[in-house]
Amino acid sequence: MYCQRCGAAVPPDPEARYCRSCGALLPATAEEPVKTPGDEHPPDPTQAPIAPTTSAGAGTTTSPATAPGVPYGGFLVRLVAYLIDSTIISTVVGVVGALLAVVALLAGMSGLPDVDSAAFTALVFALIGVLLLISLTVTAAYYIVLPPLYGATPGKLILGYEIVDADLRRIGYGTATLRLLGYIVSNAVLYLGFIWIGIDDRKQGWHDKIAGTFVVKREAVRR
Numbered sequence: 055m056y057c058q059r060c061g062a063a064v065p066p067d068p069e070a071r072y073c074r075s076c077g078a079l080l081p082a083t084a085e086e087p088v089k090t091p092g093d094e095h096p097p098d099p100t101q102a103p104i105a106p107t108t109s110a111g112a113g114t115t116t117s118p119a120t121a122p123g124v125p126y127g128g129f130l131v132r133l134v135a136y137l138i139d140s141t142i143i144s145t146v147v148g149v150v151g152a153l154l155a156v157v158a159l160l161a162g163m164s165g166l167p168d169v170d171s172a173a174f175t176a177l178v179f180a181l182i183g184v185l186l187l188i189s190l191t192v193t194a195a196y197y198i199v200l201p202p203l204y205g206a207t208p209g210k211l212i213l214g215y216e217i218v219d220a221d222l223r224r225i226g227y228g229t230a231t232l233r234l235l236g237y238i239v240s241n242a243v244l245y246l247g248f249i250w251i252g253i254d255d256r257k258q259g260w261h262d263k264i265a266g267t268f269v270v271k272r273e274a275v276r277r
Contacts (some may be wrong), residue, residue: 117220127215127269129252135209151185197234202227214272222276230267230271236261
């Protein structure tokens with residue numbers, strides 16, 4: 055038989071009272087049925103087993119994150135969270151970039167090339183390249199390290215939401231990396247992958263679908 059809550063297969067254990075996948079209380083029919091004198095016919099091997107519950111239109115087994123009543127984070131909530139995260143990243147990169155420029159100027163003050171020289175132009179482009187590298191590193195660390203450690207980026211945490219997998223549990227570094235790479239896809243067509251959050255039943259962007267993640271309220275997360 056299958057769990058009525060998450061659709062997972064239930065082993066034929068007469069002492070099992072709870073589903074091993076989601077912890078739901080199993081119905082009394084999960085116990086070994088008592089045979090009666092008239093019940094002598096074995097089950098028909100050609101009869102297909104009862105299929106587990108599937109999510110509407112998805113063709114996949116229902117998971118805790120797709121069960122009815124899960125409090126997903128909608129488009130506006132995630133937009134505000136994104137603005138908060140962007141502000142934090144921009145501030146950090148700006149401060150680091152300013153410090154880098156000051157250090158470079160102080161270190162080369164005595165032999166600073168003329169502003170019209172090729173050496174000065176090369177110095178400017180080198181500083182821009184270093185700042186770009188710092189920006190990419192900070193952004194990657196922000197979105198890959200923080201969700202596995204704290205459940206989400208600061209923007210989502212401030213609003214009371216976390217990023218979870220299909221079992222409503224905190225994601226790992228591999229999933230966080232895949233989700234960040236999915237941002238490229240969400241950005242590819244006029245940000246349609248992010249706009250999709252507003253029309254999707256489970257409020258998933260394309261990057262969420264690629265990584266198999268959901269954004270839900272903190273109280274729904276399984277610890």
